[in-house]
Amino acid sequence: xxRRIYALMVKEFLAILKDKKSRxxxxxxxxxxxxxxxxxxxxxLYNVPYAVYNEDTGEASRVFLARFDGSRTFKFYGAxxxxxxxxxxxxxxxxxxxxxxxxxxxxxxxREKTGTIQVILDGRNSNTALIGLNYIQSIxxxxxxxxxxxHGRTIPPARLVVRSWFNEMLDSHWFIIPGIVALLTLVVTIxxxxxxxxxxxxxxxxxxxxxxxxxxVEILVGKSLPGFIIGTLExxxxxxxxxxxxxxxxxxxxxxxxxxxxxxxxxxxGIGLMISAFSVTQQQGLMGAxxxxxxxxxxxxxxxxxxxMPRLVQDLTYLNPLRYFLIVVRSIFLQGASFDLLWSxxxxxxxxxxxxxxxxxxxxxxxxx
Amino acid sequence: xxGEQPYGGHMRGISMMRLRGLVxxxxxQIIRDxxxxxxxxxxxxxxxxxxxxxxxxxxxxxxxxxxxDKPDKAAFDFISGFGQSEYFSxxxxxxxxxxxxxxxxxxxxxxxxxxxDFGRLLLSTxxxxxxxxxxGVDANQARITIGYVTGAWIKWLERFSMERGRPLNIxxxxxxxxxxxxxxxxxxxLVPGLIAVIMTLIGAMLTAxxxxxxxxxxxxEALMVSPVxxxxxxxxxxxxxxxxxxxxxxxxxxxxxxxxHVPLRGSFFALTIGSALFMLTAIFMGLLISQTAGSQFxxxxxxxxxxxxxxxxxxxxxxxxxxxxxxxxxxxHLVAARYFVSILQNIFLAGDIWPIFFSNCLWLVAMGTxxxxxxxxxxxxxxx
Numbered sequence: 139x140x141r142r143i144y145a146l147m148v149k150e151f152l153a154i155l156k157d158k159k160s161r162x163x164x165x166x167x168x169x170x171x172x173x174x175x176x177x178x179x180x181x182x183l184y185n186v187p188y189a190v191y192n193e194d195t196g197e198a199s200r201v202f203l204a205r206f207d208g209s210r211t212f213k214f215y216g217a218x219x220x221x222x223x224x225x226x227x228x229x230x231x232x233x234x235x236x237x238x239x240x241x242x243x244x245x246x247x248x249r250e251k252t253g254t255i256q257v258i259l260d261g262r263n264s265n266t267a268l269i270g271l272n273y274i275q276s277i278x279x280x281x282x283x284x285x286x287x288x289h290g291r292t293i294p295p296a297r298l299v300v301r302s303w304f305n306e307m308l309d310s311h312w313f314i315i316p317g318i319v320a321l322l323t324l325v326v327t328i329x330x331x332x333x334x335x336x337x338x339x340x341x342x343x344x345x346x347x348x349x350x351x352x353x354x355v356e357i358l359v360g361k362s363l364p365g366f367i368i369g370t371l372e373x374x375x376x377x378x379x380x381x382x383x384x385x386x387x388x389x390x391x392x393x394x395x396x397x398x399x400x401x402x403x404x405x406x407x408g409i410g411l412m413i414s415a416f417s418v419t420q421q422q423g424l425m426g427a428x429x430x431x432x433x434x435x436x437x438x439x440x441x442x443x444x445x446x447m448p449r450l451v452q453d454l455t456y457l458n459p460l461r462y463f464l465i466v467v468r469s470i471f472l473q474g475a476s477f478d479l480l481w482s483x484x485x486x487x488x489x490x491x492x493x494x495x496x497x498x499x500x501x502x503x504x505x506x507x
Numbered sequence: 508x509x510g511e512q513p514y515g516g517h518m519r520g521i522s523m524m525r526l527r528g529l530v531x532x533x534x535x536q537i538i539r540d541x542x543x544x545x546x547x548x549x550x551x552x553x554x555x556x557x558x559x560x561x562x563x564x565x566x567x568x569x570x571x572x573x574x575x576d577k578p579d580k581a582a583f584d585f586i587s588g589f590g591q592s593e594y595f596s597x598x599x600x601x602x603x604x605x606x607x608x609x610x611x612x613x614x615x616x617x618x619x620x621x622x623x624d625f626g627r628l629l630l631s632t633x634x635x636x637x638x639x640x641x642x643g644v645d646a647n648q649a650r651i652t653i654g655y656v657t658g659a660w661i662k663w664l665e666r667f668s669m670e671r672g673r674p675l676n677i678x679x680x681x682x683x684x685x686x687x688x689x690x691x692x693x694x695x696x697l698v699p700g701l702i703a704v705i706m707t708l709i710g711a712m713l714t715a716x717x718x719x720x721x722x723x724x725x726x727x728e729a730l731m732v733s734p735v736x737x738x739x740x741x742x743x744x745x746x747x748x749x750x751x752x753x754x755x756x757x758x759x760x761x762x763x764x765x766x767x768h769v770p771l772r773g774s775f776f777a778l779t780i781g782s783a784l785f786m787l788t789a790i791f792m793g794l795l796i797s798q799t800a801g802s803q804f805x806x807x808x809x810x811x812x813x814x815x816x817x818x819x820x821x822x823x824x825x826x827x828x829x830x831x832x833x834x835x836x837x838x839x840h841l842v843a844a845r846y847f848v849s850i851l852q853n854i855f856l857a858g859d860i861w862p863i864f865f866s867n868c869l870w871l872v873a874m875g876t877x878x879x880x881x882x883x884x885x886x887x888x889x890x891x
Contacts, residue, residue: 157802159802159805163812174821177835178821178838178839179826183829229857247678252678253679257682261686261689263823272651274683278681291678292673294634296625298637298639298656299638300639302641304643304644313647321816325816420807424803427811432708433558441826443645445566446566446567447562451557454557472644473644
């Protein structure tokens with residue numbers, strides 16, 4: 139039995155790797171993608187272009203605006219001296235925001251009144267606008283604290299002391315990049331498995347496979363193993379890149395990470411093979427792969443949190459293995475988690491894996507009788 | 508053009524009769540194989556429906572633990588603001604250890620911790636510390652949560668100072684306006700972006716698979732040895748899929764407006780031109796993929812790799828392109844979805860901003876032209 143499985147596995151590997159193009163598609167994109175997406179995918183803002191509309195000539199306004207100069211987040215685009223220019227700068231996307239200081243800003247500050255600044259933000263991407271606004275608020279808060287201290291103004295009766303756990307600097311790369319392990323592993327595994335049966339059906343060789351002494355379970359195992367091996371290798375490679383190249387801390391237990399990867403691959407391969415067993419043609423197999431991949435990525439919590447989804451859609455995400463593995467990866471990388479915190483993520487993936495593999499096996503058998 | 512033959516009365520060597528025949532053949536193929544129609548019409552509707560509801564960056568009801576070491580009026584007064592806000596769903600916890608454990612287990616996203624001396628410091632020296640701990644794993648959400656907490660704090664400060672007859676006097680106050688999306692609904696920019704991502708998939712999927720199938724089955728060679736010319740074959744494929752794709756696009760726009768209530772501030776004219784240019788570019792890309800791949804298997808793999816993830820990550824759909832490193836910003840110019848995301852976000856939210864519109868269209872035309880040149884070159888090679 140083992141020999142038969144081994145033989146099938148070798149044959150599957152050959153089928154995947156013998157074609158030069160197919161080999162390239164499997165190896166090159168994950169390497170390129172982890173590098174490109176690792177740099178690209180971030181919610182943090184750098185070099186946000188801003189313009190200043192300063193109607194005030196006082197000293198205080200210059201001291202205040204100097205705070206923006208020193209920041210990596212902002213990049214001074216230019217000064218304007220007319221209301222009408224605001225619209226053209228923002229509409230054309232030249233600047234993300236315009237900071238407007240009225241003529242009485244310095245006077246108000248020196249008379250112990252409140253100086254108001256007006257910020258106009260481009261809300262076409264409202265998330266970027268909100269993040270930009272948050273940066274401004276924190277610069278202003280720092281300025282207020284210093285100003286109150288040096289100018290003997292009354293300080294507020296209470297202040298916030300904020301600490302963020304697991305990611306002190308709140309660098310969103312730390313959140314996104316470990317997620318890419320899960321994302322790319324899923325894509326590769328689904329690619330490898332989802333067409334494997336359909337391809338043989340179309341060529342007619344699947345019927346031949348069915349009349350060999352191999353049982354459906356053996357076929358299932360033989361067809362799963364290449365996905366497992368390729369998935370594990372690629373995930374390992376990506377994890378190494380993340381740790382050594384992107385310097386994301388891997389704080390938790392590595393066995394727990396690989397156990398999570400194992401259950402995740404089980405579920406991904408199960409779904410891939412099920413799609414493959416359902417489809418009669420490769421086109422259908424590919425369609426199925428697409429139809430599974432796209433929603434599972436978008437509704438996984440990879441970029442937008444599951445907690446923000448409506449209840450019904452949240453319930454739907456329980457069927458998505460990527461949802462669980464993203465939690466596993468992020469908890470282990472950043473939170474330093476180990477097995478005890480993650481059982482609630484392992485078993486759903488294992489369950490999805492067992493159910494879908496059984497379904498795939500049954501679909502093979504269904505073709506047999 | 509290869510083998511220009513003097514068929515009289517036809518435009519640029521293209522015979523309308525043969526073209527009509529091909530379009531008819533292609534259309535029958537589409538109608539008889541319901542999967543193409545499914546891809547073009549059902550898929551965008553289903554995907555946009557789920558994603559439109561599912562994808563949001565607006566955090567609400569963030570679970571926060573409230574830990575009060577010494578229950579007194581000052582402390583309860585402070586946290587009452589959290590209970591009234593729609594942004595939080597506060598849970599009272601007895602001690603910090605319990606709250607930290609809950610944070611570790613991801614049951615809550617943050618902690619507000621008022622220590623035993625909060626009330627005393629508040630009334631005597633002032634500047635009483637309010638401990639805030641957030642789970643920083645999701646840095647973006649953590650920032651948003653901190654922003655919410657800061658808002659609640661400022662509101663409380665104002666209330667507290669008013670009650671004591673000393674209006675809050677902070678040096679600088681920020682008054683902000685967010686243009687184009689005053690309510691800061693993330694759906695308003697995510698839905699147009701989603702349309703671009705979904706249409707990228709559909710355009711590539713429709714064509715990439717279908718043509719690879721013809722190569723694989725050898726029917727492409729059969730077509731090629733017939734008197735039909737290469738540009739006719741290509742046009743015959745492009746026209747029906749273009750019509751299908753535009754139909755799907757129209758459905759998506761209708762959904763964005765009527766179901767997700769995204770305002771449409773620009774003109775239908777610009778929307779149509781932009782969509783048509785993008786659809787053509789996407790179809791050309793699909794053609795090129797299928798031609799390069801030769802087999803459906805590889806075509807499918809390439810289509811997944813070059814369409815979905817780049818459209819998702821590098822188009823500016825969620826991640827701001829301006830903040831990416833320079834090299835990556837250059838790379839995004841190769842992603843057609845990038846231009847379409849910008850076109851759609853502008854037309855929906857800002858209106859017809861012609862300079863942005865034209866520069867995006869120009870890029871799309873350039874990409875499309877490059878694709879078609881390569882396709883024709885390759886097609887010629889395969890023919891000989």
